[in-house]
Amino acid sequence: MEQAALEAATHDVSLWALFMQAGLIVKLVMVGLIGASVWTWAIVIDKYLNFAKARRQFDQFEQVFWSGQSLEELYRTLSDRQNNGLAAIFVAAMREWKKSFERGARSPIGLQMRIDRAMDVTMSREAESYEARLGSLATIGSAGPFIGLFGTVVGIMTSFQAIAGSQSTNLAVVAPGIAEALLATAIGLVAAIPAVMAYNKFTADAGKLSSRMEGFADEFSAILSRQIDEKLQPRQAAQ
Amino acid sequence: MKASLTTSAILHVTALAFALVSLGSPEPLDVANTETLPVDLVPIEEFTQIQQGDKNAPMTETAAPVPTTRPDIVENAQNVGDNKVDIKAPPMPTAKPSDNESAAAPPKQEKPAPVVDTKPTASTEVAKEDTAPPPQEVAALPQQKPDPTPPKPTPEPTPEPEAAAPEEAMPLPDNLPVPAAKPKPEPPKEQAKPAEKPPEKKPEPKAAEKPTDKKVADKKQEVAKTASSKESDFNADDIAALLNKQAPANGGAKRSTQTASLGGKTNTGGSKLSQSEMDALRGQIQNNWSYIAGIEGADGVVIRVQMKLDQSGAIVGDPEVSSSGGSDTARRTLESSARRAVLRSSPFKNLPADKYDAWGDVVVNFTPSDLL
Structure with a gap:
């Protein structure tokens, strides 16, 4: 008790003291914003690692794909694994191709459409995984400053109430309350600024990856369409 | 995701810990504890125009110091006081007037002397003999x-x-x-x-x-x-007695018989123009005033002339003439004639140079109906 009274008397202005002096709402706001910051950086680290990994996988797969290796062989090695990105699209398309040919496809157009659908679904699923949690980054980035501002407003309100109570406009009475209130905005900005920057960067990265996937899907679709034509032509001629 | 979440949490804890240590408590701003200074606006006249007098006396027409008690008059004395010698120090109320100019011989000093003298001469002689050759006599006896x-x-x-x-x-x-x-x-x-x-x-x-x-x-x-x-x-008492008991606080030797008036201990330079000096100034203006008699409504007109003079007595700038009372036409006429009179009488003469503070910016009031 005495210790607290002494601290209050000397107006300790360290960060921790400011936090401890704050009211319940301001404290909640601060804790929430710190949590948001932790979440933001968790997403940032996760996305950064994921995107780097995805880019590496894309490069590797494209290298293998364009190396002239047989697609059947590639499919056989890849089909057992859990695939991401381009490999997943390739496997999905090849699976559809296989299924259709095993049962004996009637129409080349239908086959082409099915393969495209399968690739589209896989692609959208992959894209979704890339863009996952970017929304929360956007939310933190846009709402963080407002939440901090809310904490500040509440803190300043209480500090003004304290002024009204003590009936002293001395700066020493006003300053700690305002400093503690401004701490909320500061934490909000600390959480929001990296969130906004990371959101912009990762949406751009995700866009690049999906456009790369789309490009691959189109190319692969073209290759498969050629294959379909080549394989179905003799059959139709035989009939 | 878990790994990155823990990484992020660890990073935050580290950053917060660092912030608590480095930004822990900002150095307190060292502001000198300044007390509020009470400021009074006082006319400088209070200090520049203090006349010698008594602090507790009522204000009178003429400035006068506390009256002196000594009847004898010292020639050429300039400082008021009960002293024989003209000293600049103002008279102190507690000091008694004394005739002694030299150090007063203390009565205590005389006491030790008789003690020595009253002793029998023989004994002193014996003492001298004894003290000078003590072993011889003691041995001889x-x-x-x-x-x-x-x-x-x-x-x-x-x-x-x-x-x-x-x-x-x-x-x-x-x-x-x-x-x-x-x-x-x-x-x-x-x-x-x-x-x-x-x-x-x-x-x-x-x-x-x-x-x-x-x-x-x-x-x-x-x-x-x-x-x-x-x-x-x-002896400590003797030392006290040796000190000069002549009180320097008797002030000067100029005598004053008037009752004391409100004022300071000494004159501090500037002063107001005396009544006669003011009259002289007014007279110079009146001499140059061609007063037109018989103006209707001139009764009760009071003209106030404010003018600035330089050291030589010449008017600087335009004299400010204002008036009150009487009829409008009479006032206008008299104002312009007063202005002419003032301008004509410049430069003013016989103004005491040491009182320039008093007449550098002077206001003269006229009642034209009295001029006739």
């Missing part, structure tokens, strides 16, 4: 004694050690508890006795012992006396 007193040799050794004792005791006079008053008158008798008694052959050991004792006592006394007389020079 016992030598005389053994001749008349052969039968009792026992007393001999006793005086000698006693006589030797004072020699040793000489440097330590403080230790000897000797009554200063009683033995003083005796020494002459005793001195005579030893001189007479030896030839009479009646020198009893007691008598022989007595003089030695007395002499010893004398020496002790003299030693004590000389010590005390030396000490008396440094």
Whole structure:
């Protein structure tokens, strides 16, 4: 008790003291914003690692794909694994191709459409995984400053109430309350600024990856369409 | 995701810990504790135009200091006070007037002198003799004694050690508890006795012992006396008496008989124009005023002229003339004639140069109806 009274008397202005002096709402706001910051950086680290990994996988797969290796062989090695990105699209398309040919496809157009659908679904699923949690980054980035501002407003309100109570406009009475209130905005900005920057960067990265996937899907679709034509032509001629 | 979440949490904890340490508590702003200064706006006149007077006296028409009591007049005295000598220091209320200019001889100083003088001259002579060659006399006296007193040799050794004792005791006079008053008158008798008694052959050991004792006592006394007389020079009371009791606070030697007026201890330079000086200034303007008699409504017009003068008495800028009372036309006429009169009488003469502060920016009031 005495210790607290002494601290209050000397107006300790360290960060921790400011936090401890704050009211319940301001404290909640601060804790929430710190949590948001932790979440933001968790997403940032996760996305950064994921995107780097995805880019590496894309490069590797494209290298293998364009190396002239047989697609059947590639499919056989890849089909057992859990695939991401381009490999997943390739496997999905090849699976559809296989299924259709095993049962004996009637129409080349239908086959082409099915393969495209399968690739589209896989692609959208992959894209979704890339863009996952970017929304929360956007939310933190846009709402963080407002939440901090809310904490500040509440803190300043209480500090003004304290002024009204003590009936002293001395700066020493006003300053700690305002400093503690401004701490909320500061934490909000600390959480929001990296969130906004990371959101912009990762949406751009995700866009690049999906456009790369789309490009691959189109190319692969073209290759498969050629294959379909080549394989179905003799059959139709035989009939 | 878990790994990155923990990584992020760890990073945040580290950053917060660092922030708590490095941004822990900002250095307190060292602002000197300044007290609010009360500021009073006071007219400078209060300080530049203080006239000598009494702080508690009521304000009167003429400035006058506290009246003096001494009747005798000192020539060319400029500072008011009860002093014989003209001193600049203002008179202090507590100081009594005194005729003494020199250090007052304190009565205490006379006391130690009689103490020395009243002592029998013989004793002082003896003292001088004793103090100058002490061993010789002390040695001589016992030598005389053994001749008349052969039968009792026992007393001999006793005086000698006693006589030797004072020699040793000489440097330590403080230790000897000797009554200063009683033995003083005796020494002459005793001195005579030893001189007479030896030839009479009646020198009893007691008598022989007595003089030695007395002499010893004398020496002790003299030693004590000389010590005390030396000490008396440094008596604290005497020092106080030696100080100059002449009070410097009697002020000057100029006498004042007027009742005291409100004012400071001394004159501080500037002063207002005296009534006659003001009249002289007004007269110069009036002489140049061609007053048109018989203006209707001129009764009750009061004209106020404010003008700035330079050191030579010439008008600087335009004199400000305003008026009140009377009719409009009369006022306008009189204002313009007053302005002409003021401008014509520039430069003003006979203004006291040392009071320039008072007439540098002067206001003169006229009642034109009185000019006639």
